[in-house]
Amino acid sequence: MSSLFAVLMAGGSGTRFWPASRGARPKQLLPLGGEVPLLARTSARLGDLVPPERQLVVTGAHLVDAVRAMLPDVPAAQVIGEPAARDTAACVGLAAGVVGRLDPDATVVAMPADQLIAPEAAFREHLLAAESALAAHPTRVLVFGVEPTRPETGYGWLRRGASVGTFGGKEVFALDAFVEKPDLARAEAMLEAGGHAWNAGLFAFRPSAMTAAFAEHLPQLHEGLLPVVEAWGDAAWTDTLAARFPTLHKVSVDKGVMEKLSDTLVLPLPLDWDDVGSWTALERLLDADAAGNVTSGDAVVLDGRDNIVSATDGGVVAIKGVDGLIVVHTPDATLVCRRDDAQGVKAIVAELEKRGLRRVL
Amino acid sequence: MSSLFAVLMAGGSGTRFWPASRGARPKQLLPLGGEVPLLARTSARLGDLVPPERQLVVTGAHLVDAVRAMLPDVPAAQVIGEPAARDTAACVGLAAGVVGRLDPDATVVAMPADQLIAPEAAFREHLLAAESALAAHPTRVLVFGVEPTRPETGYGWLRRGASVGTFGGKEVFALDAFVEKPDLARAEAMLEAGGHAWNAGLFAFRPSAMTAAFAEHLPQLHEGLLPVVEAWGDAAWTDTLAARFPTLHKVSVDKGVMEKLSDTLVLPLPLDWDDVGSWTALERLLDADAAGNVTSGDAVVLDGRDNIVSATDGGVVAIKGVDGLIVVHTPDATLVCRRDDAQGVKAIVAELEKRGLRRVL
Numbered sequence: 001m002s003s004l005f006a007v008l009m010a011g012g013s014g015t016r017f018w019p020a021s022r023g024a025r026p027k028q029l030l031p032l033g034g035e036v037p038l039l040a041r042t043s044a045r046l047g048d049l050v051p052p053e054r055q056l057v058v059t060g061a062h063l064v065d066a067v068r069a070m071l072p073d074v075p076a077a078q079v080i081g082e083p084a085a086r087d088t089a090a091c092v093g094l095a096a097g098v099v100g101r102l103d104p105d106a107t108v109v110a111m112p113a114d115q116l117i118a119p120e121a122a123f124r125e126h127l128l129a130a131e132s133a134l135a136a137h138p139t140r141v142l143v144f145g146v147e148p149t150r151p152e153t154g155y156g157w158l159r160r161g162a163s164v165g166t167f168g169g170k171e172v173f174a175l176d177a178f179v180e181k182p183d184l185a186r187a188e189a190m191l192e193a194g195g196h197a198w199n200a201g202l203f204a205f206r207p208s209a210m211t212a213a214f215a216e217h218l219p220q221l222h223e224g225l226l227p228v229v230e231a232w233g234d235a236a237w238t239d240t241l242a243a244r245f246p247t248l249h250k251v252s253v254d255k256g257v258m259e260k261l262s263d264t265l266v267l268p269l270p271l272d273w274d275d276v277g278s279w280t281a282l283e284r285l286l287d288a289d290a291a292g293n294v295t296s297g298d299a300v301v302l303d304g305r306d307n308i309v310s311a312t313d314g315g316v317v318a319i320k321g322v323d324g325l326i327v328v329h330t331p332d333a334t335l336v337c338r339r340d341d342a343q344g345v346k347a348i349v350a351e352l353e354k355r356g357l358r359r360v361l
Numbered sequence: 362m363s364s365l366f367a368v369l370m371a372g373g374s375g376t377r378f379w380p381a382s383r384g385a386r387p388k389q390l391l392p393l394g395g396e397v398p399l400l401a402r403t404s405a406r407l408g409d410l411v412p413p414e415r416q417l418v419v420t421g422a423h424l425v426d427a428v429r430a431m432l433p434d435v436p437a438a439q440v441i442g443e444p445a446a447r448d449t450a451a452c453v454g455l456a457a458g459v460v461g462r463l464d465p466d467a468t469v470v471a472m473p474a475d476q477l478i479a480p481e482a483a484f485r486e487h488l489l490a491a492e493s494a495l496a497a498h499p500t501r502v503l504v505f506g507v508e509p510t511r512p513e514t515g516y517g518w519l520r521r522g523a524s525v526g527t528f529g530g531k532e533v534f535a536l537d538a539f540v541e542k543p544d545l546a547r548a549e550a551m552l553e554a555g556g557h558a559w560n561a562g563l564f565a566f567r568p569s570a571m572t573a574a575f576a577e578h579l580p581q582l583h584e585g586l587l588p589v590v591e592a593w594g595d596a597a598w599t600d601t602l603a604a605r606f607p608t609l610h611k612v613s614v615d616k617g618v619m620e621k622l623s624d625t626l627v628l629p630l631p632l633d634w635d636d637v638g639s640w641t642a643l644e645r646l647l648d649a650d651a652a653g654n655v656t657s658g659d660a661v662v663l664d665g666r667d668n669i670v671s672a673t674d675g676g677v678v679a680i681k682g683v684d685g686l687i688v689v690h691t692p693d694a695t696l697v698c699r700r701d702d703a704q705g706v707k708a709i710v711a712e713l714e715k716r717g718l719r720r721v722l
Binding site: 018019102298300302303311314315316317318319320321322325327329331332334335336337338341344345347348351353355357360 | 491659676677692693716718
């Protein structure tokens with residue numbers, strides 16, 4: 001029997017999906033490009049291989065109730081609400097400690113809660129392969145390398161080194177280097193050269209290995225987490241978490257730990273993967289009509305091409321004579337921007353905050 | 362003391378203001394370009410000259426409750442709900458008959474309930490002038506000619522003839538001809554020539570004169586209206602109206618009566634006038650920002666010029682990187698179209714109907 005454990009990292013805010021995403025309903029709780037919220041799909045994708053009782057969800061404190069309602073089979077204590085956002089290192093360090101208490105011999109797979117991966121059976125095969133590789137190399141950390149399909153400049157990349165062997169039928173490699181978000185020329189070169197993959201924030205480790213890595217590379221954060229991990233499941237848990245967590249060093253697990261390790265493994269993940277990063281993701285997740293329009297909900301497009309239109313909560317969007325726009329309707333707010341400026345939503349959110357319109361954020 | 366009576370024609374549907382306008386909340390009930398609904402502004406504009414007890418409102422049967430709530434000082438029996446839309450001739454014929462019963466010697470001013478006219482005091486001076494002209498010419502009908510400010514092809518025009526005299530300080534003319542909606546060249550020629558005005562659907566008459574005109578030019582409609590007028594104020598009113606009104610000949614008062622009269626008067630109306638005909642009216646009613654954007658409600662425009670944005674019911678619209686658009690948000694529907702295609706809203710409404718989305722119409 002497998003001893004796989006999953007950590008679902010559900011702490012993001014997803015402002016690029018405003019107005020659908022809000023503080024109390026961030027991207028991972030939205031059914032983007034489908035009918036089931038991304039977090040619920042991430043949990044269900046693990047199937048019987050990592051059932052809910054072996055899942056740990058780390059999210060914002062204000063989202064704990066919503067997450068527990070969405071994932072009722074995940075034990076309540078395993079939905080952890082961060083009282084303050086401290087980036088991914090604190091999240092992963094805490095999760096490694098908590099899983100270590102539940103099952104010191106577990107293999108932990110950590111993953112963002114807001115991605116889409118298919119086919120699901122093949123994904124689970126790769127989780128088993130990772131477990132197998134870490135059984136042979138229990139002190140190392142393994143990162144999944146998403147097979148790149150375009151010269152994407154928005155992600156970090158991974159360059160793999162020599163083969164380490166085949167595990168669960170999958171070849172595993174030594175990691176040669178993390179590559180920072182590249183410029184287009186470099187991204188194109190990596191895509192053409194092969195041997196490179198996207199760093200999707202999906203990785204696996206034994207709790208002891210990650211804890212040791214934290215102790216070495218983020219000793220202060222490691223020390224700060226010890227009493228929090230110890231309090232988990234106790235009466236002191238809530239108070240300890242509230243007192244300690246907000247004081248922890250704020251750094252990403254990539255910067256703070258992963259990039260400092262010298263013997264990381266890479267397991268290529270040649271699957272359909274999408275980080276659902278902005279409204280333009282809908283063009284990959286939904287079928288376009290003959291005029292290139294992608295619509296979600298009740299949308300009417302007259303005399304228009306290549307628009308992305310989303311009508312949430314039973315609303316209706318009607319557009320006429322416009323091309324290449326993103327139009328999103330929610331009951332209390334509407335967004336219109338250019339499809340080639342999907343990142344501009346961040347600027348809109350900042351402006352709304354500045355104008356005192358937090359009621360729709 | 363004046364014996365002026367006003368008929369407020371509030372039967373329109375105003376689909377060009379979708380999604381703000383709906384079947385149950387048409388244009389005249391909306392506070393377009395201000396904070397007070399157009400119907401309420403039309404009623405209030407009459408001031409003490411024609412107080413609510415001498416106003417008659419003809420609207421759709423489904424709007425009677427909303428109109429009575431909006432105009433509580435208009436006697437309930439003087440808010441008449443048409444059980445079916447039969448165009449303006451039936452409306453005017455019925456109103457002439459009802460006012461004739463209330464005060465056979467009244468001078469009736471009929472006006473659409475969804476226009477803006479300013480200054481209000483000057484408007485009332487023109488109503489007094491019309492009354493004075495009709496006191497001298499009680500068998501004639503008088504139309505108000507709105508001074509044209511642009512070569513508008515969307516309205517019918519009036520060509521005036523010889524002066525008939527000065528009444529209440531205003532010169533009144535014989536009407537030479539109604540001019541159908543002209544092409545641009547003709548509109549420009551009329552604007553340049555002078556002596557022409559827009560037909561805004563504002564006119565005045567004695568009940569006996571209008572009834573005689575109906576008897577002559579629309580005898581069947583006249584006959585059909587007689588029992589309805591007779592039932593007004595009686596127990597039989599509701600049933601009679603419901604049984605008779607929907608069978609009446611459907612024609613506009615312009616086509617059916619006015620254009621057939623030979624001795625109509627014209628009173629020039631050199632005032633600010635707006636028929637609030639489509640969303641582009643907001644550009645005339647509201648101040649634009651430095652980039653030419655006109656906004657109503659909480660609207661944020663980033664990197665965009667010359668947009669018309671309306672956020673109703675406390676909602677928020679945020680747009681970025683787009684120019685020359687109309688964007689309207691309501692809680693259950695959003696519209697986006699080009700500013701130079703404001704009439705296209707009609708096509709959108711037709712398409713929504715076709716798609717079975719009547720819930721937002």
